[in-house]
Every structure is written in C-alpha cells, then in structure tokens.
Amino acid sequence: MPARDYASTRYSGLAEINTRTAPRLHPLWTFSTGVLGGHEGQPLVVNNTMYVVTPWPNVLYAFDLTKDGYPLRWKYRPDVSPNSIGVACCDSVNRGAFFADGKIVYNLLDGHTVAVDAASGREIWKTKIADVSVGETLTMAPTVVKDRVIVGASGGEFGIYGWVKGLDLQTGRIVWTAHNLGSDADMLARPGIFKPPYDSGAELGVSSWSNGSWKVGGAPVWGWISYDATLDLIYYGTGNASPYNPEERLGDNKWSASVLARRPEDGSLVWAYQFTPHDSWDYDATGAMIVVDLNVAGKLTKALVHFDKNGFAYTLDRATGRLLVAAPFAAVTWATSVDLASGRPVFNPTQQTGVSKGNVKHICPSLEGGASPSSPAAYSPRTLLFYTSTNNLCMDYEATRASYLKGTPFMGVKSPYAPGPGGNLGAFIAWDATTGKKVWEDKEAYPSWSGALVTAGDVVFYGTLDGWFKSVDAKSGQVLSRFKVGSGVVGNPITYRGPDGKQYVAVYAGIGGDWALLAGDFRSDDPADVRLPADFIKDIARRTSQGGMVWIFGL
Amino acid sequence: MNAAYRRTLVLLLQLAACVAAPSCKSPANAPAPAAVASAPAAMRDDSHLAAGGGVPPGAVVHNPHSGNAAVAKSGGALFVAMNCNGCHGDDGAGWVGPSLADGRWRFGGSDAEVFTSIYYGRSKGMPAFGGALGVEGVWTLVTYLQSLPVPAALATESWETQ
Numbered sequence: 040m041p042a043r044d045y046a047s048t049r050y051s052g053l054a055e056i057n058t059r060t061a062p063r064l065h066p067l068w069t070f071s072t073g074v075l076g077g078h079e080g081q082p083l084v085v086n087n088t089m090y091v092v093t094p095w096p097n098v099l100y101a102f103d104l105t106k107d108g109y110p111l112r113w114k115y116r117p118d119v120s121p122n123s124i125g126v127a128c129c130d131s132v133n134r135g136a137f138f139a140d141g142k143i144v145y146n147l148l149d150g151h152t153v154a155v156d157a158a159s160g161r162e163i164w165k166t167k168i169a170d171v172s173v174g175e176t177l178t179m180a181p182t183v184v185k186d187r188v189i190v191g192a193s194g195g196e197f198g199i200y201g202w203v204k205g206l207d208l209q210t211g212r213i214v215w216t217a218h219n220l221g222s223d224a225d226m227l228a229r230p231g232i233f234k235p236p237y238d239s240g241a242e243l244g245v246s247s248w249s250n251g252s253w254k255v256g257g258a259p260v261w262g263w264i265s266y267d268a269t270l271d272l273i274y275y276g277t278g279n280a281s282p283y284n285p286e287e288r289l290g291d292n293k294w295s296a297s298v299l300a301r302r303p304e305d306g307s308l309v310w311a312y313q314f315t316p317h318d319s320w321d322y323d324a325t326g327a328m329i330v331v332d333l334n335v336a337g338k339l340t341k342a343l344v345h346f347d348k349n350g351f352a353y354t355l356d357r358a359t360g361r362l363l364v365a366a367p368f369a370a371v372t373w374a375t376s377v378d379l380a381s382g383r384p385v386f387n388p389t390q391q392t393g394v395s396k397g398n399v400k401h402i403c404p405s406l407e408g409g410a411s412p413s414s415p416a417a418y419s420p421r422t423l424l425f426y427t428s429t430n431n432l433c434m435d436y437e438a439t440r441a442s443y444l445k446g447t448p449f450m451g452v453k454s455p456y457a458p459g460p461g462g463n464l465g466a467f468i469a470w471d472a473t474t475g476k477k478v479w480e481d482k483e484a485y486p487s488w489s490g491a492l493v494t495a496g497d498v499v500f501y502g503t504l505d506g507w508f509k510s511v512d513a514k515s516g517q518v519l520s521r522f523k524v525g526s527g528v529v530g531n532p533i534t535y536r537g538p539d540g541k542q543y544v545a546v547y548a549g550i551g552g553d554w555a556l557l558a559g560d561f562r563s564d565d566p567a568d569v570r571l572p573a574d575f576i577k578d579i580a581r582r583t584s585q586g587g588m589v590w591i592f593g594l
Numbered sequence: 595m596n597a598a599y600r601r602t603l604v605l606l607l608q609l610a611a612c613v614a615a616p617s618c619k620s621p622a623n624a625p626a627p628a629a630v631a632s633a634p635a636a637m638r639d640d641s642h643l644a645a646g647g648g649v650p651p652g653a654v655v656h657n658p659h660s661g662n663a664a665v666a667k668s669g670g671a672l673f674v675a676m677n678c679n680g681c682h683g684d685d686g687a688g689w690v691g692p693s694l695a696d697g698r699w700r701f702g703g704s705d706a707e708v709f710t711s712i713y714y715g716r717s718k719g720m721p722a723f724g725g726a727l728g729v730e731g732v733w734t735l736v737t738y739l740q741s742l743p744v745p746a747a748l749a750t751e752s753w754e755t756q
Contacts, residue, residue: 125681125719128690196680439674446721448680556689560751567700568692569748581753 041081041135041180042415043533045266046330049417049492051534055542056594057496061510061519063594064544068109072587074098075564077551079413080135080180081490081531082589083143085157087538088112089545090138091589095124095131095148099155105538109591113160120171123149126446127176128196130555132529134263134413135180137188140208144188146177152190154211164211168192168204172446175199182264183208184273184303191260195278195323198441198449201258201295203275205306215306219258219277219294220244226294227301228308235311236360237382243293252288255443257281258295262325262412267341270358272300272309274343276324276412282441283321284451286393291316296324298345300360310360312382314347319392320373320436321406321452322349327415329425335363335473344472346416346427348408349384351377354472366475368468369409369429370459373402398437398453405432405456407486413552415531416470417491417499422513424478425470426499428487431459432575456557456575464576467491467501469516479516485579488552490531492544500544502528504554505582508546508590524548526586527561527579543593549586554579561585633713633729637706657705659737669738672731676723686742691720697744708736 042049056064072078076094083090089102089109099115124131127148136145142154142163150169155162168190169175174197181190188206192199205215218225221244223233228244240246245253259278266273280288280295296315301308315322326346333342335354343357350371354364365377374384392399407430410416416427434454441451458464465487469478485504492500497513504527510519527550534544550561559570561580572580638652659665673679673686686694697703701711713732715722724732 121718123719125691125721127719130690442675442677444677444726447677449677450680453684556683559688559693565692565700567696567698568688569696569698570688570693571745571748572751578753580751 040137040182041083042263042265042327045268047263047265047327047415048329048331049415049490049531050419051492051494053494053534053536053542054496056494056498056510056534056544058498058512058519060594061496061498064510064520064592066522066590067543067593068591070102070109070589072098072100072549072589074587075585076549076587077130077132077555078530078547078549078587079132079552081533081547082545083136083138084533084535085138088157090136090143090157092133092136092145093587094133094551095119097133097145097147099136099143099145099160101160115155115160115162117147117153117162117165119147119151120149123171123176126171126174126197127178127193128448129553130551132178132413132552134178137181137183139183142208144181144183144208146179146181146190148176148178150175150177150192152177152181152188152206152211154208166206166211166213168206168213173197173199174446179261180263182266182273184266187214187303189264189273189303191275193259193261195257195259195281196448196450197446198255198281198443199257199259200254201256201260201277203260203301203306205303217301217306217308218244219260219299220248220253220256220292226308227306233308233310237312238293247291247293249289255281255449256288256292256295260325263327263415265328265330266303267330267357270341271302272357273303274298274300274328274330274357276326276328276345278323278325279321280318282449282451284394284438284441285317285319286395286438287441292318296322298324298328298343298355298360300357312355312360312362314351314353315349316383320349320402322347322408323412324348326410326412329416329418330357331418333473342472344418344425346410348404348410348412349373350404350409352470352472352475354475364472364475368470368477370403370431370433371409372433392436392438394438394440396438398435400435401433401457402436403433403459404430405434406454407432407553411488411553413529414488415490417493419493419513421495421497422469423471424513425472426491426493426513427468427470428489428491428501429466429468430486431461431464431466432456432486433459458575465504467511467516469513481511481516481518485576488554489528489546492532492534494534500532500534500546502530502532502546502548504528504550505579506548506550508532508592522592524590525588526550527554527583529554541593543591545589545591548588548590550583551585633724637710639702639704639707641702641704655706655709657709657733657736657740659733660705660740662737663741665734665737666741669734672734673738676727678735686739694739695742695744696748705736708739709733712736
C-alpha cells in the first residue's frame with residue numbers, strides 16, 4: 040500500500056542499507072514513464088512486480104523484477120478524458136495505487152476509480168465517482184480496508200461539495216457517500232455515534248457556514264487515508280474551505296481543514312477535529328495522519344500525528360480526537376499557539392484575510408503550507424522521531440470577490456510568495472511529536488516537496504525540488520549519499536527486498552504539482568507556453584526541467 | 595462603443611459579478627447575455643496546412659474590436675470576472691493553464707483561432723465559454739488578450755551575467 044502500512048509510517052525494517060553502507064548507494068536502473076508532469080506518489084512492489092502509475096494519462100506499468108532489466112509484464116492504458124486537465128488545479132498528478140485481493144486499484148484524473156488484475160493487467164471494473172463538470176477530479180491514492188475502497192475528490196479551488204466515498208472492492212459499486220460538510224445526514228454524522236471532542240450539537244456542517252455557503256464550500260479529500268484496525272477507524276484530512284475570500288462564508292466552516300475519523304464499512308462519522316477554523320489561508324489538512332502509539336507526558340497513548348499546512352505539528356488522541364500537543368514546525372504568523380483545552384488556535388487578528396482587509400502582508404506559512412500534504416512524513420520506531428519535508432515560504436494575501444461559475448476556478452485571491460526567515464526556501468526535519476520539538480534540520484535552497492522514507496538501517500531518504508535524491512543519517516541528518524536524478528523530486532521514496540534478497544530503494548523524478556504553476560519557467564515542452572521566472576524561486580529552472588522517470592537504487 | 599454593445603457588456607459584468615449565493619449557483623439564474631450575433635459558421639484559419647494545397651471554403655473571421663483600448667480594458671475586467679485568471683494566472687502570465695501573454699498560441703493566434711479557443715473550448719481542459727458569454731463577450735476577451743504586451747527577449751532565459 041502507498042504508505043507501506045495502514046498506520047502510514049513509511050518505515051521499513053530492512054537494514055542492509057544503513058549508515059555504514061549508504062555512502063555506496065548508487066543508481067541501478069531507470070525507466071522513462073513517457074509522461075511529463077509532476078510525478079507525485081510512489082511505486083508499489085508486490086510479488087516481485089513493481090507497479091507504477093503515471094500522472095495523466097494515468098498509465099499503469101507492471102515491471103518484472105525477476106528478469107534482467109526489469110522488462111514490463113504488461114502496461115494498462117486507460118481511456119481517460121483530457122478535459123479533466125482543465126479542472127485539476129495543481130497539475131495532473133496521481134498519488135499512487137493500492138494492492139488488495141489480487142487487484143491494483145487506483146484513480147484516474149477524470150473522476151473514475153479503476154481496478155486492474157495485478158497478474159494480467161486486465162481491467163476488472165471502472166466506476167465513475169466524481170463529476171468533472173463541477174470541478175471534481177481524482178488525484179489521490181485510494182485506501183482499501185477489507186472490502187471497501189475509500190476515495191475522495193479534489194476540487195477545493197472549484198467550489199465542490201467535498202466528499203469521500205466507499206466502494207465495493209469486488210464490483211466497484213458505490214456503497215456510501217459521506218460529505219465533509221453540509222447536513223448531518225449528508226455527512227453520515229449519526230446521533231450516538233458522532234462525538235467530536237470539542238463541539239456539540241446537530242448540523243454543525245450547516246450552522247458553521249453563513250448563507251448556505253457550504254454548498255460550494257470545498258473541503259476536498261486529496262491526501263492520505265490511514266486506518267487503525269483495533270479501533271476500526273479510518274483517518275483522513277479535508278482540504279481548504281472555498282472560496283479563498285473567507286468573507287463569503289462566515290463561521291468556522293466545519294469540517295474543512297479538519298481531520299475526520301470514520302468507520303470504513305458504512306462511512307459513519309465518529310469524530311472530527313478542525314485544525315484551522317474559518318480557513319482564511321488555504322490551509323488544507325490533507326497531509327498524512329500517522330497512527331503511532333507514543334509516550335506523551337509519561338502516558339502511552341494511541342496517537343495520531345499530523346504536519347499541517349498551517350505550520351503546526353499536531354499529536355492527537357486517535358480514539359477521541361482530543362489534542363495532546365500542537366507546536367510550530369515552520370514559521371507561523373497567523374496564530375500564536377493552539378490552546379490545548381479548547382483545541383482552538385489563538386488567532387493573530389492582524390493576519391485575518393478577506394476583501395475588507397485589503398492586502399494582508401507577510402503571512403506565514405504561504406499557500407504551500409509549512410509542509411505540503413503531497414509530501415507525507417515518516418516515523419521510525421527506533422529513533423522515535425518523525426521525518427518530513429517542509430517549506431519556508433510566506434505570502435501576502437489580497438482577497439477578491441469570487442464569482443461562482445460551475446466548472447471554473449472559484450477562488451478570489453492574489454498571493455505572491457517570499458522566502459521565510461533565513462532565506463532558505465525549505466528544509467527536511469526530524470521531529471519529536473511527544474514534546475513538539477525539532478531535533479535536527481537539513482536546510483534546503485528550495486522548498487522540500489518529496490515524501491519521506493525511514494528504515495531500520497537508521498537511514499532517511501528524500502529528494503529535492505532541484506533533483507537531488509539523498510540518503511541521510513536518521514539520528515543526525517548528516518548526508519550519506521546524493522545523486523541528481525534528472526528532474527525535481529515531488530514523489531515519495533520506497534524500499535523493498537528484491538527477488539535476489541537484496542535491499543533496493545525506488546523513487547520517481549519529475550517536477551510538478553504546485554511548482555508547475557508557481558515556477559513555470561522550468562517548462563520546456565510547449566513552445567506556446569513560455570513564462571518569466573518567479574521572483575521568489577529564481578534559479579529553479581537552471582537546475583531542472585520537466586521529467587518522468589522511475590529510479591531504482593542499491594548497493 | 596455602440597449602445598447595443600454597451601448593454602451587452604453591462605449584462606456580462608452583472609453575470610460575472612454574481613456572487614456565490616446558492617441561488618446564483620447556476621448561470622441560468624443569472625441574467626443571460628443578449629446575443630448580438632450568432633457565432634459565424636465555418637471559420638477558417640489560413641495558418642493551417644492545406645492537404646494537397648487546396649484551402650477549404652469558409653469565412654476568415656476578424657475581431658471587430660481589434661485594437662480598441664476601451665474594449666481591451668473591459669476585457670481585462672471580464673478576464674477576472676469569468677475566472678480566467680484562476681487557470682491562466684494574473685494578467686494571463688500562465689498558471690495551471692498556459693501563458694496567454696507570451697505572444698505564442700497553442701491552438702493558433704489568428705483572431706478566429708483565439709475566438710474558437712474561448713468560445714468552443716479546447717482539448718486538455720479549456721472550457722467552452724461561448725454559452726456563458728456569447729459572441730461579443732468572447733471578442734471582448736480576445737481584444738484584451740491581443741493587447742497584452744509581450745516581453746522582448748522572452749525566448750532566451752539566461753543565468754549568466756553578460
């Protein structure tokens with residue numbers, strides 16, 4: 040599965056590559072996917088086969104790891120509409136596939152979920168679950184729990200009515216649909232089952248939105264889903280409230296920018312906690328929710344750890360949603376702290392945005408967040424530390440009136456970026472979630488946008504936006520190896536034991552995602568799309584252009 | 595600009611200023627643009643290759659407001675009101691959609707081609723705006739886009755001091 044396990048630890052017990060041997064790490068194989076575009080997500084290795092999903096047009100490759108040169112067993116080329124590209128806000132990315140019951144299950148950008156036979160590559164079922172005409176697309180990796188395929192839609196920039204759906208694994212039939220806002224009935228918030236830790240009362244998904252604004256309120260689901268089998272709860276974050284001008288939707292705007300816990304079988308909402316009430320800064324909470332038992336203040340706790348776009352790292356009790364720790368892991372100016380008793384942030388009143396506020400200057404983090412949700416963190420049970428990419432960017436935010444026109448962007452903002460304190464645009468960090476403290480930090484010239492991987496060899500792997508794939512010491516952050524992989528890394532490394540028993544590491548190269556919008560001068564493939572460099576990220580185009588490669592490294 | 599065109603522009607901007615109240619969610623509830631003229635049929639672009647050298651019949655259509663600065667200014671307001679900037683960036687500089695300010699056109703830069711791109715939409719995600727804007731609205735946007743200044747040395751990006 041994408042994050043290696045349901046807990047989303049991205050931790051591997053393999054130790055052949057370790058702090059002593061990692062300096063010898065070198066590339067062994069590479070394959071061009073044939074697609075240019077942001078290669079987010081990660082390969083899957085199952086039964087000596089490596090499965091790769093590309094950005095649109097969402098080709099699925101199956102490589103035979105038992106044969107020299109890893110030739111393909113098959114490739115699946117779905118019929119996927121190019122028109123969906125027009126309503127994908129942030130590049131036509133795909134965050135990966137899930138293997139379950141002999142099937143590879145993944146999403147197509149144009150709103151379909153597909154299951155392909157993992158042995159033969161034949162399509163088993165394809166279900167339309169999202170409506171491109173209202174601005175819904177699919178970019179996330181599904182999660183499969185028992186016989187439920189769980190998927191959500193992107194579209195927070197298009198004013199969608201955000202949801203998550205449960206499909207039947209065998210047939211692809213939609214079994215349940217749960218909205219993240221709106222009425223209790225639409226949210227599957229049932230009396231006696233739904234118990235949010237800091238709120239009470241019915242119809243919170245309506246009463247926290249002025250003038251029916253929940254109908255175009257966003258709260259998309261495009262990140263990662265974790266699962267605790269003992270509690271039988273799936274955990275996922277919701278994206279921004281829509282539009283970007285918050286004065287068109289007064290109130291807390293529940294449950295945008297929140298973490299929701301649901302029962303996978305029928306979608307019932309069990310608890311919800313909102314990281315950023317009345318989101319006024321595009322602080323999507325769709326980043327990974329890592330399920331770990333941690334010793335917090337002397338007590339072993341069933342915890343959930345999350346690095347939010349809003350710049351705070353949260354440790355929650357995953358049974359109830361109660362907040363245990365919240366501390367900034369990046370520069371934060373929109374709030375001074377998060378109050379543990381109420382669970383609410385202490386807002387900085389000068390950083391509130393909206394048309395009446397004009398141009399609000401120097402808000403940190405930027406729209407990219409302290410960490411991007413598409414850069415999932417990793418956890419090591421050996422070091423007891425979390426590892427994550429981070430951005431060091433701030434912004435000005437000038438809201439404008441947003442006009443809703445179905446199928447077009449519903450936003451209303453001008454938000455130029457500037458570097459955060461220190462001038463480096465990013466960093467890769469190690470974090471102690473029991474105390475809320477940074478343990479080490481590797482500064483990066485560019486925003487750090489890859490996911491993280493940590494192993495029993497005490498090695499952490501990540502890639503940089505200008506295309507360096509690095510291994511570093513999990514205890515100190517010291518660089519052990521690095522190699523320039525041909526294009527910026529916005530995907531997530533994995534490691535596996537090959538058929539020969541040796542340890543391998545695999546990662547995609549192919550810059551994109553938000554950077555396709557923000558740093559468009561790195562593009563090269565369309566002579567009719569020539570852009571000026573962005574002033575806050577000069578030089579990125581000097582170091583990378585578009586790409587699409589799978590790399591495998593070994594000793 | 596003539597009175598009929600001014601009336602159309604007012605209606606267009608009212609449509610676009612429709613705020614996100616649920617009652618306004620569907621353009622059907624908003625004032626409909628008065629069609630000043632139907633979209634011309636069979637527009638031809640002479641920059642395309644003609645197989646065998648024979649050019650197909652069809653009108654070569656020109657922008658009726660070409661070079662009109664006032665119309666270009668209205669087009670700039672429409673560009674924001676219709677959310678074009680949400681995909682193409684402020685001032686058409688490029689965002690998730692391609693740059694419209696580089697003097698280059700993926701689907702052709704003739705009046706007819708730019709009109710067609712906006713009115714009927716294009717593959718890979720450009721929606722059709724003709725239904726929402728009508729012919730005059732689209733020509734207004736074309737006039738705005740054609741007025742955008744193109745940086746002189748756009749083709750070369752260099753990181754070396756001269």
